[in-house]
Amino acid sequence: MSGSAADLVFVNGAVYTVDAARSWAQAVAVREGRIAAVGTDAAIRPSIDGHTEVIDLAGRMLLPGFQDAHVHPVYAGLDMLQCDLHDLITKDDYLGAIAGYAEANPDAPWILGGGWSMEVFPRGCPPKEDLDAIVPDRPVFLPNRDGHSAWVNSKALELAGIRAETPDPADGRIERSAGGEPLGTLHEGAQRFVTDLIPPSTADELYRGLLKGQEFLHALGITGWQDAIVQPAGDASGDSLTTYLTAADKGELTARVVGALWWDRLRGLEQIDELVALREQGLAGRFAATSVKIMQDGVCENFTGAVIDPYLGADGIPTDNRGISFVEPALLNEAVTRLDALGFQVHFHALADRAVREALDAVEAARRTNGMSDTRPHLAHIQVVHPDDLPRFRQLGAVANAQPLWAAHEAQMDELTIPFLGDPRWTWQYPFASLVRHGAMLAMGSDWSVSSPDPLEEIHVAVNRVMPPNYPYTADRENVFLPDERLDLATAIAGFTIGSAYVNHLEAETGSIETGKRADLAVVDRNVFAHPPQEISEATVQLTFVEGERVYAAPDA
C-alpha cells in the first residue's frame, strides 16, 4: 500500500463535502496536498501506513476551508497590531484600551487603530475630552468600525488646524458645539484634515499586518479570500500589492488570494492601461490581482448609498437626497465593458438600489458588447435591491456577494437605516433568499474589519437573521429581520465555500471536498447540522489546513 499511502487521513467524522449533491462522508485521505479519496472509514483506512498522520475527528465536522469573498486583511491585521477596539463594548473598555496602548507604546508619535461603535456614544459622536484626559501630548486618530467617522483628541485637532472657523469639506462634516468648536468627531471627508498628516504605513508594517490578518483568518477556518482593495505603490494608505507579492515570493502567503485593484473614481478610462500592467506584475504563488474594485456608492447610515427614490427625513417626508453615484453611469458602462473585454473581473461596491441597478446595467452593457464571458462580475453589499433587479443577477451572470452579518435588527439598522428608507423599501434589504430563488450565484464575505470575519457568526445570521448572542452590538435578538430572507444552513455554507471559490475562479481546485481538489480544509468542533440553528455561532474551528499543511490548531484541538 506504500505507493498510494496517504500523508494525512481524517476518520470517524461528519464530513460535509459541499459537492454538487451536498453529500456526506466519514473519512478523507490526503496525498501530496490534494484530496486522494473521500468515503467511509472502511474505504479510507487501507490508505493508512506507518507514515500517515491520522486525525480522529470523533464526530466533529470536516468542511472545505471557508473563503471570504470581500475582506481587507492587511489593514484589519494592521488595526489588530495597533490600538484595537473592535471587540470591546463600553466607553470605559475603550478608554482603558487606549490608555494601555499609549503606555505600552511610549515612542509611537501617533495613537492609531480604531474599531469603536457609534451606538456607545450619544448621537454616535465621541468627545475629545475623554481622549485628552488619557493622551494629552500626542495626536490620537481612531476611526469607528465602518471607517466613516473618526474620534480625535485636541492634539490631533490642533495639528490639523481644525478650529471653530474651519469650514466643513464638501464630502464631510466636523462635529461641533453650538459655538462651532470642534467636539472630537470627524465624519467622512473631514477625516482627511488629520489623515493627511499621518505618515503612511511602512512596507514592514503592512507586511506584519498581512501576516497577522492571515493568522487570524486561518484560526477561523478561512483558507482563501478576495482582498477587496489592493493598492499599488504610491497610494497614501500603503502599497498592499507589494505586500502580497513579497509574502507569496517568501512562501509566507499560506492563503489563496485574489486581489481587487482599486478603480480611482477621480480618473477615467486612461487608468485601464495601468491596471493591465499591475495585473501582469500582480501574479505570484497563491496570489493573483485579477479583479478590479469599483466603489459605486457609499452607505445608507450617512445617506451616501445611491437610492432610486430619495431618503426620507426624520419626519418621514422625502428629502431631495438620493445619495451618491461615485462613477457616472455612462462612464461606468464603458469602463466595465472595457475591463470585461480585457478579461478583468469587476468587483462592485453596490450597496443601495440605484447603485445595484447601475452596476447591473454596466454588466449588461458589457455582456451585450463582449458576449457572455467567464469574468464573473460580482456585486458586494447588496443591502437594498429593487425587486425588479432580483432576476438580473442570474440573467447576467453577476454573482451576489453577501455580507450576511449585517442582516439583523441591530441599533444601526433600526435607528439609522429603517426610518430613512421607509416602507416598503426597508423590506428590500439583504434579499439573500430571494436572490437564490431567482437563481443567483451566491458568494459570501465579511468586509472585515468592518465586521467580524468569523464565517460561523456570518452563517448564524444568514440562517437566523438575528445577531449572535455574544456579538458586541446592541441588537433586538427577539425579532427576526425579514424572515422570508433566511437561508437554509446548506446554502449559507455553500456561499462561504464553493460560492466564494467560484468568485475567485478557484472552484475547480477548492471549495468542496472532492477527489483531486486541493486539501484546503477546516475542522469544526461539532456537526452544526445536528444542533439547533440558534447555536451555530457557538461552533468553533479547531484545525485549518491548506494543501494538507496545518496552518492553525486550537490549543484544545
Ligand SMILES: [Zn+2]
Ligand atoms: Zn469592504
